Amino acid sequence: IMLTRQLAREGGGKVRVNAVAPGVIKTRFAEALWGNQAxxxxxxxxxxxxxxxxxxxxxxxxxxxxxxxxxxxxxxxxVVDGGGGEV
Known part of the structure; x- marks a missing residue:
């Protein structure tokens, strides 16, 4: 988060710097989470x-x-997590 903000400051408005923070997404990478029912x-x-x-x-x-x-x-x-990070 701080890296994103610092890079945005350094860009001086000429370059926008933002980040996306996903929650659990149905990908092969996260299959250990969504592939196990419990x-x-x-x-x-x-x-x-x-x-x-x-x-x-x-x-x-x-x-x-x-x-x-x-x-x-x-x-x-x-944050793209369906509100899960707020719980």
Whole structure:
């Protein structure tokens, strides 16, 4: 988080620096979490949306940050976890 903010400061407004912090996403990398029903049940119990994310949802966050719609967003971390980090 601090690296993102520091790089944004160093960019001086000429370069925007943001980060995406995904929660549990249904990828091969995280299969140990979502592939085990007991672990998955614990993960889902902590997520207000009651599900894990899919790669397209993280990609959409990245596309937003890279778009003109986020032209005034700089030095931020966009958490894509279905609210699970707030529990």
């Amino acid at each position: 672990i998955l049940d614990r993960v889902l119990a902590q997520n207000p949306m009651g599900r894990i994310g899919v790669p397209n949802e993280v990609a959409a966050a990245v596309l937003f940050l890279a778009s003109d719609a986020a032209s005034y967003v700089n030095g931020e971390v966009l």
